[in-house]
Amino acid sequence: MNICPECESEIELGGYDLDLNETIHCPECSLELKVVSLDPVKLVAAGDVD
Numbered sequence: 001m002n003i004c005p006e007c008e009s010e011i012e013l014g015g016y017d018l019d020l021n022e023t024i025h026c027p028e029c030s031l032e033l034k035v036v037s038l039d040p041v042k043l044v045a046a047g048d049v050d
């Protein structure tokens with residue numbers, strides 16, 4: 001389970017077909033999150049890596 005770094009809500013990724021460096025948005029706070037690892041999936045705030 002992944003946790004949003006902004007609001008600490010759990011982000012369910014089961015329905016996503018993720019690609020490396022893809023960005024998604026937290027359903028709770030709409031923060032843009034970037035996929036930096038796929039196995040396991042790791043998310044960081046997109047603003048932190050750009």
Ligand SMILES: [Zn+2]
Pocket residue numbers: 004005006007008009026027028029030031
């Ligand atoms: Zn959030």
